[in-house]
Each structure stands twice: as C-alpha cells, then as structure tokens.
Amino acid sequence: MDYLNNTPKSRKNKHLNAYERGQIALLHSEGMSAYAIAKRLGRASNTIRNELKRGTVSQIKGNKTVNV
Known part of the structure; x- marks a missing residue:
C-alpha cells in the first residue's frame, strides 16, 4: 500500500508565531x-x-468571559 499521499510534504512550525496569533x-x-x-x-x-x-x-x- 502506498502511503505517500497521506503524509504532509513539510511540517510547519510546531508553535504559532506572533503574526499568526494576531x-x-x-x-x-x-x-x-x-x-x-x-x-x-x-x-x-x-x-x-x-x-x-x-x-x-x-x-x-456571573459566568462572564473576558478576552485577554
């Protein structure tokens, strides 16, 4: 069975950077x-x-949510 189509070509950074968070x-x-x-x-x-x-x-x- 061929698994080449199911593997990602390149993995991005593990963590999100500041730009992506913004x-x-x-x-x-x-x-x-x-x-x-x-x-x-x-x-x-x-x-x-x-x-x-x-x-x-x-x-x-009060079950209020605050975005930080």
Missing part, C-alpha cells in the same frame, strides 16, 4: 469561525480552537 485574533473579531481561520492560515482547526480558548478567561461570579 491574525487569529483579528479574524475571530470579524466573526470568522475557527474552521475558516484554520483554512486561511493553513493550520489545524483544533489548534485555532485551542488558541481561542486559551485567550478567554471566565470569571467565577
């Missing part, structure tokens, strides 16, 4: 979904979701 914040504030942002940046959608979740803090009283 793009994620900007595109998310414009209302784009995590999936659409991932397609535009060429990253996995779960990576984008994790980054968005990491930047959100929920307060104990």
Whole structure:
C-alpha cells in the first residue's frame, strides 16, 4: 500500500508565531469561525480552537468571559 499521499510534504512550525496569533485574533473579531481561520492560515482547526480558548478567561461570579 502506498502511503505517500497521506503524509504532509513539510511540517510547519510546531508553535504559532506572533503574526499568526494576531491574525487569529483579528479574524475571530470579524466573526470568522475557527474552521475558516484554520483554512486561511493553513493550520489545524483544533489548534485555532485551542488558541481561542486559551485567550478567554471566565470569571467565577456571573459566568462572564473576558478576552485577554
């Protein structure tokens, strides 16, 4: 069986850089979904979701969320 079609040609950096984080914040504030942002940046959608979740803090009283 040939596995050449299933392997990525080149793996990008393991971590997101500052530019990509800025793009994620900007595109998310414009209302784009995590999936659409991932397609535009060429990253996995779960990576984008994790980054968005990491930047959100929920307060104990009132279940309010604050973007940091």
